[in-house]
Amino acid sequence: MPDDITLHRLTADDPHVSLVAIWIFEAWGHLHRGLTQEQAIERVRAECGQGGVPSIFVAMQGETPVGTASLIADDMSIRREFTPWLASVYVVPEWRGQGIASGLVKRVEAEAIESGIRHFYLYTPDQQSLYRRLGWQDVEHLEYRGETVTVMSRQLGL
Template sequence: MTLPLRIERLSSRSPHVAIVAAWTHAEWGHLTPGETPASRRVGLRDECGPAGVPSVFVALVDDETGGETPVGTASLVSDDLRVRRELSPWLASVFVPPEWRGQGIASRLVRRVEAEAAASGLACCYLFTPDQQALYSRLGWQDHEALNYRGEDVTIMVRRLNAE
């Protein structure tokens, strides 16, 4: 059974900005020294573009109170790895809270970002990951380069778009 979720573009005025910023800061804040939760919220709002690069997406499920609960996020940004600024754009900040993992949410978020990039006429997209190479490989991403970034071994991967 497929989880009934919606993937929506995150607006800078969305009530979900705070939780998405908290997730991404907790998960990857160590890669951006000097960043604070408050500065991450400001940065995230700047990434909430109307289309193309930059864009932020949030996966939502309806909750029992009639509201909606964010259950994941992913972004399309121009620069995600300071040492490889010549590569662009990037699938970034793919995150699903542990209690929601294993339900295909990350895969659906990745596909949404790929669709956004393709619709913008982009030929390819990059990402970097320390430990999710298998997930991205299953989704058609290919290894591009291995490197150590700020003390963490990561793999840069590339996805050619419109080449199904």
């Protein structure tokens, strides 16, 4: 990750909440039929916890947000027994390939450890190799809301 990138906890009153929500909505809104952009913004605001679950982190280059990742209780309605989740890992296209996503994932993992969480999940349609490099393991492959995804898990502190 570039030295000039810092990771910050997103708060509900942060001026970047709407931008982060729009990134998430544009990337994954199709998985939540009927969800409006305004509802997506409110959902992100509600997930801006002060620590543990939920938490959202933002990668900043100076005053400019360039990526995000979340630790949330529920990210897949058909696997409610799995909790918590690494979710919404997103990096602005022109900033990809510089280790920012990996840095965000590691920050969420540190938050999980600090909160006493030792096992959590994610799902991805296309970033399995990134997560495998970071120690995540495949749990299952399935169709979720019209998309083929891999559910992965991570044991922490081992």
